[in-house]
Amino acid sequence: MDLTVLNTNLDDVALVDTYESFIWTDRYYSCGDFEFYTTISDGILDYIKQDYYLQNRDSEHTMIIEKLLIDSDMENGNHITVSGRSLESILDRRIIWGQKTLSGNLQNGIKTLLNECVISPSDNNRKISNFVFEESTDPAITGLAIDAQYTGDNLYDVIRKICEEKSIGFKVTLNNKQFVFKLYAGTDRSYDQTAVPYVIFSPNFENIINSSYIESRASLKNITLIGGEGEGAARKYTTVGSDGGSGLKRRELFTDARDISSDVGDGIVLTDAEYTAQLQQRGKEKLAEHPDITSFEGQVETTIMFKYGEDFFNGDVVQIANEYGHETKARILEIVISENEEGTSVYPTFKTITKEGE
Numbered sequence: 001m002d003l004t005v006l007n008t009n010l011d012d013v014a015l016v017d018t019y020e021s022f023i024w025t026d027r028y029y030s031c032g033d034f035e036f037y038t039t040i041s042d043g044i045l046d047y048i049k050q051d052y053y054l055q056n057r058d059s060e061h062t063m064i065i066e067k068l069l070i071d072s073d074m075e076n077g078n079h080i081t082v083s084g085r086s087l088e089s090i091l092d093r094r095i096i097w098g099q100k101t102l103s104g105n106l107q108n109g110i111k112t113l114l115n116e117c118v119i120s121p122s123d124n125n126r127k128i129s130n131f132v133f134e135e136s137t138d139p140a141i142t143g144l145a146i147d148a149q150y151t152g153d154n155l156y157d158v159i160r161k162i163c164e165e166k167s168i169g170f171k172v173t174l175n176n177k178q179f180v181f182k183l184y185a186g187t188d189r190s191y192d193q194t195a196v197p198y199v200i201f202s203p204n205f206e207n208i209i210n211s212s213y214i215e216s217r218a219s220l221k222n223i224t225l226i227g228g229e230g231e232g233a234a235r236k237y238t239t240v241g242s243d244g245g246s247g248l249k250r251r252e253l254f255t256d257a258r259d260i261s262s263d264v265g266d267g268i269v270l271t272d273a274e275y276t277a278q279l280q281q282r283g284k285e286k287l288a289e290h291p292d293i294t295s296f297e298g299q300v301e302t303t304i305m306f307k308y309g310e311d312f313f314n315g316d317v318v319q320i321a322n323e324y325g326h327e328t329k330a331r332i333l334e335i336v337i338s339e340n341e342e343g344t345s346v347y348p349t350f351k352t353i354t355k356e357g358e
Contacts (some may be wrong), residue, residue: 001022001056001057001337001339001344002016002017002057003015003016003017003022003055003056004016004056005048005052005054006052006053006054006055006062007047008051008052009177010053010174013047013052016036016038016048016054018038019036019037019038019339020037020038020039020079020340020341021036021037021338021339022034022035022037022338022339023035023036023336023337023338024056024058024059024063024336024337024338025334025335025336026059026060026086026314026335026337027314028169028186028314028315028331028332028334029160029333030088030160031085031086031087031088031089031092031156032059032061032063032085032088032334033063033083033084033085033086034054034063034082034083034084034085034086035081035083036081036082036083037079037081037082038079038082039077039078039079039080040070040077040078040079045080048065048068048080048082049065050066050067050068051065052064052065053174054084056337058308058309059335059337060171061086061087061171061173062086062087062173062174063084063085063086064084064085064087064090065082065083065084066083066084066085066089067081067082067084068080068081068082069082069083086172087172087173087174087179088156088170088171089156090118090128090131090172090179091118091155091156091159091172092154092155092156094118094126094154094156095117095152095153095154095155096116096117096150096151096152096153096154096155096158097116097117097121097123098151098152099149099150099151099261099264100112100113100150100151101148101149101264101270101278102146102148102149102150103146103147103274104145104146105142105144105145105146106141106144106145106146106162106166107135107136107141107142107144107183109146109148110162110170110183111133111135113155113158113159114131114133114155115133117155118131119131119132119133128179130178130179131178131179132180132181133180133181134181134182135182136182136183136184138184140168141168141183141184141185144166144168146162146281147274147277147278147280147281148162148278148281148282149259149260149264149278151259151260151261161285161288161289162285164285164288165284165288167331168183168184168185169183169184169185169186169314169315170182170184171184184315186313186314186315186316186317186331187313187315187316187317188316188317188329189312189316189318190317190318190319190329191319191329197311198319199306199311199312199316199318199319200306200319200320200321201300201318201319201320201348202319202320202321202327203321203322204321205305206301207300207301207304207305207306208300208301208322209299209300209301211296211297211299211322212296212297213295213296213322214294214295214296214297215293215294216292216293217251217292217293219291220251220290220291220292221241221251221252221253221286221290222241222245222249222250222287222292223239223240223241223251223252223253223287224239224240224241224252224253224254224255224283224286224287225237225239225252225253225254225255226238226240226255226257226279226280226282227254227255227256227257227258228257228260228275228279229258229260229261229262236275236279238276238279238280238283239283240280240283240284241283241287253286253287253290255283255286257279257282257283260275260278260282294352295330295349295352296320296322296326296330296349296350296352297347297348297349297350299345299346299347300346300347308335308346308348312332313332314332314333314334314335315333316331316332317329317330317331317332317353318330318350320350328352328353329353330350330351330353331350331351332348332350333349333350333351334349335348336348336349
């Protein structure tokens with residue numbers, strides 16, 4: 001697998017086609033990452049530099065070189081380990097400057113955050129001139145709403161949490177030297193639809209080489225008490241969590257949302273209903289960090305039946321099964337592409353969908 005190296009001006013400067021090992025991970029809810037390990041050859045340090053970029057023909061994502069580790073060994077030769085994250089990590093360089101209230105259409109809210117923090121901020125030093133927002137026309141995106149408030153939060157963390165809670169993805173891709181941000185929703189390719197061909201991974205189809213099935217409720221929380229502004233008995237509280245249940249099935253969490261204020265500036269004060277909605281949004285984001293985990297990890301056969309990048313993509317919902325009778329639809333949360341002396345492998349990670357919209 002060839003890796004194209006781009007400099008800080010986003011010009012092609014080199015091609016890396018020899019290495020001892022390589023791993024590249026694309027993710028649906030968050031930024032991806034990469035790492036490759038190779039012998040230090042003449043001139044390699046001229047184009048393998050921090051803040052340079054890597055592209056891989058099997059992925060739409062572009063990675064940023066963030067770390068170089070050089071090992072010198074007189075017996076085995078000198079090697080370098082190169083690693084970094086994908087372009088989505090650019091958002092990690094910004095915070096929400098002050099207090100920001102979002103209400104209404106979710107895509108418009110995220111666009112507002114990006115405009116104020118990256119695209120056209122009031123402080124020109126915060127601007128990234130080649131960063132643009134591409135609007136989605138997918139009803140799965142345009143139909144979403146949000147009521148939330150943030151103060152000083154990391155921009156990447158906010159967008160990641162919003163997307164995970166809403167089961168949508170976000171990506172930043174490189175197009176004509178522009179960093180293009182877009183929200184997207186994976187395509188349902190499971191048995192629950194008839195619009196597109198099914199994609200099934202199962203030992204019966206001999207397209208799962210090996211798999212790992214995981215069930216865990218160790219960190220599960222299904223209801224949260226959210227504490228907002230105020231002190232003592234005057235503090236404002238609400239709860240959220242539709243699957244709280246009772247008795248042993250109920251798993252509680254406290255969410256401290258004291259930073260959410262009913263006074264949003266310019267003489268505007270939120271109504272009780274508006275303020276409660278913002279507290280509940282924070283609670284939903286916290287609950288999304290403590291899920292009931294049911295997941296498959298598997299190495300799939302990509303030369304027959306279904307090929308990544310053609311028949312299925314990151315974020316898609318597919319049908320999966322293993323030899324022990326576990327069969328369900330699941331979302332692809334990440335794709336790991338690895339290569340070493342044994343060849344190239346593709347490892348998707350699936351999250352089982354247990355209810356609509358999850």
